[in-house]
Amino acid sequence: xxxxxxxxxxxxxxxxxxxxxxxxxxxxxxxxxxxxxxxxxxxxxxxxxxxxxxxxxxxxxxxxxxxxxxxxxxxxxxxxxxxxxxxxxxxxxxxxxxxxxxxxxxxxxxxxxxxxxxxxxxxxxxxxxxxxxxxxxxxxxxxxxxxxxxxxxxxxxxxxxxxxxxxxxxxxxxxxxxxxxxxxxxxxxxxxxxxxxxxxxxxxxxxxxxxxxxxxxxxxxxxxxxxxxxxxxxxxxxxxxxxxxxxxxxxxxxxxxxxxxxxxxxxxxxxxxxxxxxxxxxxxxxxxxxxxxxxxxxxxxxxxxxxxxxxx
Numbered sequence: 001x002x003x004x005x006x007x008x009x010x011x012x013x014x015x016x017x018x019x020x021x022x023x024x025x026x027x028x029x030x031x032x033x034x035x036x037x038x039x040x041x042x043x044x045x046x047x048x049x050x051x052x053x054x055x056x057x058x059x060x061x062x063x064x065x066x067x068x069x070x071x072x073x074x075x076x077x078x079x080x081x082x083x084x085x086x087x088x089x090x091x092x093x094x095x096x097x098x099x100x101x102x103x104x105x106x107x108x109x110x111x112x113x114x115x116x117x118x119x120x121x122x123x124x125x126x127x128x129x130x131x132x133x134x135x136x137x138x139x140x141x142x143x144x145x146x147x148x149x150x151x152x153x154x155x156x157x158x159x160x161x162x163x164x165x166x167x168x169x170x171x172x173x174x175x176x177x178x179x180x181x182x183x184x185x186x187x188x189x190x191x192x193x194x195x196x197x198x199x200x201x202x203x204x205x206x207x208x209x210x211x212x213x214x215x216x217x218x219x220x221x222x223x224x225x226x227x228x229x230x231x232x233x234x235x236x237x238x239x240x241x242x243x244x245x246x247x248x249x250x251x252x253x254x255x256x257x258x259x260x261x262x263x264x265x266x267x268x269x270x271x272x273x274x275x276x277x278x279x280x281x282x283x284x285x286x287x288x289x290x291x292x293x294x295x296x297x298x299x300x301x302x303x304x305x306x307x308x309x310x311x312x
Contacts, residue, residue, distance in 0.1 A: 006073065008032075008039040008119060009098030013088035014106040018051035024108050025059050029069070031112045038071035044092050047082040047273075080273040086194065086201025091269050093182070093191035101187045105178035110221055117219045118181035127186040127214035128206075130172070131179035137220035167245045169206045172216070176202050179221060186214050191269065192261035195251070200244035207248050211257045 010028060014021055025043070032039045045052050056076050063074040077095060079088065089103050100122045104110050114131055121129045164175050180202075182190070189212060196204045209216055251257060 006038045006040045006071075006098040007100065008035075008037070009092075009096035009101045010039060010041050010115070011044065011089065011092040011096065011101060011103035012041070012106050013044045013046060013085050013092065013103065014048065014052060015046040015082060015085075015088075016048045016050045016052060017106045018048070018055050020107050021052060021055045022059060024106055025055075027108060028112050029063065029066075029072070029074075031115070032072050033066075033069045040073040040075055040097055042092055042096060043074075043076045044088040045076065045078045046084070046088045047079045053078065077272060080271075083273055084197035084201070086204075087197040087269070087273075089201065090191040090194060091272060093187040094266075094270060096184065096187060099184050100181060101184060102179070102181040110177070110179040110223060114179055114221050115181075117221075118179065121217055121219055122181050122183060125215070126217045127183050128209050128216040129181040130174065130206075130216065130218040131177050131181075131221035132174040132218035133177055133221060133223050163242065164203055164245065168203050168248055169210060172206055172218075174218070175206055177221065177223075180205075186212075189214075192266060193257045195256075195265070196244055196247075199240045200248070203241070203245060204248050207252065208257050211252065 010032065012024065012028070017024075025041070028041060032041060043056060045056060060074055060076065063069070063072075075095075077091060079091070092103065093101060100119055102115050102118055104112075104115070110131060118129045118131055164172070169175060186209070190205055190208055193208050193212075194201065194204050206216065
């Protein structure tokens, strides 16, 4: 890693987040500035149909004039259409330049200060770090109006986790936490193998991490209870998640995750769902050989003016 390379890539996938995104970006930017270390903030807009692109354009112009942060870079990618949080995060993994890659939810339900503990464990040698709400030292902050919903949300989450532990990853108590960190090499290896784009992306990610024998550790987190999915949506998504868990197990039995990366899938991922012609693999002497070019002829990996997105 060269001295100019960022030590940390902070990833935020977002879909239709115009109402709260600027406040989240400001908070993350302040935290990155306070670290006094090179870093990049990478936002992936997952085909938002609201004012999210404008919010990101405005923020990009603002960061250009911020003299406090000479070593911090803001980048954004945009998916052609809404593809899901899993797709957005995996695309960010391929484009990230930092030694460590951390992603979190765009509304900062996990306050940004939690990231320090995640990075510390990555620096200690972990390949994957989970900010676990079930860690014995984790803490919750609950909005007063949310107390009556807390029990149902927690119960539904525990039921889902029991299914996950029974079918897919028996030793992980909180697969769905929206704050996770990765070493750069681990992030790329996972992006090349994980297939799910939406509901069960996190579950498949951890299943593949185990198959690749990556070290997975958890750490305590401060979590803000302040929003509740509808019962109808939760029931619908639960069936989809169960279906996805079965798919994960079948792929595992078939050895799909140990096979080499699918070039068509990677091309789709690199370009954010845009049509990109596949080219023959270049000579091995070309260090960028496996990265297809963008339709305009530039490398999408080096592009700073596009972004991609999320939908859980």
